Amino acid sequence: xxxxxxxxxxxxxxxxxxxxxxxxxxxxxxxxxxxxxxxxxxxxxxxxxxxxxxxxxxxxxxxxxxxxxxxxxxxxxxxxxxxxxxxxxxxxxxxxxxxxxxxxxxxxxxxxxxxxxxxxxxxxxxxxxxxxxxxxxxxxxxxxxxxxxxxxxxxxxxxxxxxxxxxxxxxxxxxxxxxxxxxxxxxxxxxxxxxxxxxxxxxxxxxxxxxxxxxxxxxxxxxxxxxxxxxxxxxxxxxxxxxxxxxxxxxxxxxxxxxxxxxxxxxxxxxxxxxxxxxxxxxxxxxxxxxxxxxxxxxxxxxxxxxxxxxxxxxxxxxxxxxxxxxxxxxxxxxxxxxxxxxxxxxxxxxxxxxxxxxxxxxxxxxxxxxxxxxxxxxxxxxxxxxxxxxxxxxxxxxxxxxxxxxxxxxxxx
Ligand SMILES: [Zn+2]
Ligand SMILES: [Zn+2]
Numbered sequence: 001x002x003x004x005x006x007x008x009x010x011x012x013x014x015x016x017x018x019x020x021x022x023x024x025x026x027x028x029x030x031x032x033x034x035x036x037x038x039x040x041x042x043x044x045x046x047x048x049x050x051x052x053x054x055x056x057x058x059x060x061x062x063x064x065x066x067x068x069x070x071x072x073x074x075x076x077x078x079x080x081x082x083x084x085x086x087x088x089x090x091x092x093x094x095x096x097x098x099x100x101x102x103x104x105x106x107x108x109x110x111x112x113x114x115x116x117x118x119x120x121x122x123x124x125x126x127x128x129x130x131x132x133x134x135x136x137x138x139x140x141x142x143x144x145x146x147x148x149x150x151x152x153x154x155x156x157x158x159x160x161x162x163x164x165x166x167x168x169x170x171x172x173x174x175x176x177x178x179x180x181x182x183x184x185x186x187x188x189x190x191x192x193x194x195x196x197x198x199x200x201x202x203x204x205x206x207x208x209x210x211x212x213x214x215x216x217x218x219x220x221x222x223x224x225x226x227x228x229x230x231x232x233x234x235x236x237x238x239x240x241x242x243x244x245x246x247x248x249x250x251x252x253x254x255x256x257x258x259x260x261x262x263x264x265x266x267x268x269x270x271x272x273x274x275x276x277x278x279x280x281x282x283x284x285x286x287x288x289x290x291x292x293x294x295x296x297x298x299x300x301x302x303x304x305x306x307x308x309x310x311x312x313x314x315x316x317x318x319x320x321x322x323x324x325x326x327x328x329x330x331x332x333x334x335x336x337x338x339x340x341x342x343x344x345x346x347x348x349x350x351x352x353x354x355x356x357x358x359x360x361x362x363x364x365x366x367x368x369x370x371x372x373x374x375x376x377x378x379x380x381x382x383x384x385x386x387x388x389x390x391x392x393x394x395x396x397x398x399x400x401x402x403x404x405x406x407x408x409x410x411x412x413x414x
Contacts, residue, residue, distance in 0.1 A: 008395075012308055012388050013315035015127065019383035020316055022123035023376040030122075033057060034115035034375050038367040041100030044144035047074040050098035050111075051141050054078075054118055058139055061122050069140075070157030072150060076141040077159065078121070082128040082390070089134030090396055092386050093160065094120050095168035095335065097145045107363035108146065109171025112351050112374050116169045119379020124386040135390035138163065142334070147186060149294030151334035155341060165305065165343045165389055165399055168335060169378040171366065172348035173355040175318045177309045178301035179348060182231065182257040183264050183414035184332035186293035189215060189276045193285040195248040205246025209239045211283040212250040218275035219254075230268055231257040257332055259298055261412045295414040297336035300406055304399040305345040305385065312384040316377045318350070331357070340413055343399040345385060349378035 023030060037050045051067070051074045059065045063078035083089060096117035097110045106112075121139045128135065140159060144150035154160065191212060196205030219232045226232070234254040240247025256272055258264040273289055280287040310320045335346045351374035352365030365371060389396045 012311040012384055015387050016312035016315035016380055016384035019123040020380035022126045023119045023379045026122055030115045030119045030375050031372050034111045035367050037098055037111035037114055038106045041105040043102050044099045044146050044148040047098050047143050051076055057118055070154040070159045074143040078139040080125055080137050082135050083132045084134035090164040091136040091162055092389050093138040093140050093163045093166040096141050099146050105363045106366045107358045109351050109366040112171035112371050115375040116378030120382035123383035127387045133391045145334055149334050152294035152337045166338050167345040167382050169347055169349050169382055171351035173352055175350045176348040177306040179330040181299035181330050181336055182259055182332050183261045183298040184255055184257040184296040187254040188290055188292045189252045190288045191250045191285045193248045196246045198244050198246050206284045207246050208250035208285050209247040211279040211285045212236050212252050214279035214282055215275055222271055229259045261414045264414055296332040296334050297340045297414045298412045299336040299346055300339040302343045302399050302402055304402050308385045309347045312381040343403040349374040
């Protein structure tokens with residue numbers, strides 16, 4: 001318990017060890033929660049059972065719970081005040097995600113996120129009750145992370161007003177304090193052609209599925225002329241209704257991503273729009289091309305919060321050597337939008353060693369032994385960070401100063 005780079009004399013490490021003892025006491029409740037959510041996967045904005053389970057657990061442990069915040073039925077907020085008068089001290093939010101992937105269950109391990117978030121809140125509450133420092137701890141249940149932009153919607157509804165810092169922990173195949181998540185646009189191209197008998201009068205038709213096919217080919221070729229961090233991927237969501245009718249309607253869903261928000265909204269979006277237009281011209285169809293869900297901003301990692309997380313990880317037997325805890329480009333998360341608004345932490349806790357997210361392997365492992373350890377350690381790690389922000393105001397001030405300097409040029413809003 002000697003000093004470290006943060007000059008806190010090992011305070012975060014001690015908090016992590018104490019928080020881990022708390023999550024151990026809560027083992028039965030936290031793992032039952034994780035397993036129940038895993039066994040009952042609910043897709044975005046349909047997470048009624050998962051949100052209900054989280055609300056019940058937090059309510060039973062002294063949090064004041066509000067269901068359906070921000071106009072989202074499956075969002076919630078749970079609040080506990082410590083020390084002083086209500087509203088004294090900083091406000092820190094812990095996010096819980098709990099939506100599943102259509103057809104793939106909990107292949108993103110959001111059951112682990114939910115249970116670790118609940119464990120963080122309960123452990124931090126126990127630690128805070130012994131310390132007397134003032135502060136307000138929020139647990140924000142943010143639904144629809146898989147494509148629905150729940151956090152973006154909650155931000156728009158004012159759910160983060162007055163919040164000083166926000167944290168969560170994502171499950172992964174490794175431990176890391178941050179990852180380079182990309183900005184993302186959620187788009188849809190709809191082609192409209194003309195129906196006709198596919199054999200008796202094909203010359204009378206205009207084939208919308210052909211337009212979709214050309215679009216996929218065009219973006220495949222476009223990938224050769226984009227920056228290495230760009231991602232363009234699509235699926236044909238509608239492509240005609242009968243083999244014997246020239247398809248008159250085709251719908252293509254697209255995600256377009258980049259680390260650079262200006263490039264994403266500029267050259268990349270323009271080029272994809274040209275692919276859509278070219279496909280329509282070639283097939284004699286008409287088209288619409290729209291954003292259909294909130295854009296996800298790139299994650300702005302906060303080095304102060306990441307260092308606190310690394311300290312806590314280390315105390316939990318998950319060592320993250322300095323400078324090595326940042327994994328390469330990843331997917332996208334609506335936590336990116338939070339990170340462009342206030343100091344935020346989005347680390348990864350190893351739950352299914354070596355497995356990639358959004359795979360059947362990860363879905364199968366997300367309620368296994370290692371995933372259970374990720375719930376208890378992830379919760380303790382976050383509890384240590386949260387309690388540190390409450391009890392050592394200088395860490396929060398440094399996190400805010402880092403955020404201010406990183407966003408001084410306008411940040412990375414997608
Ligand atoms: Zn995911
Ligand atoms: Zn996820």
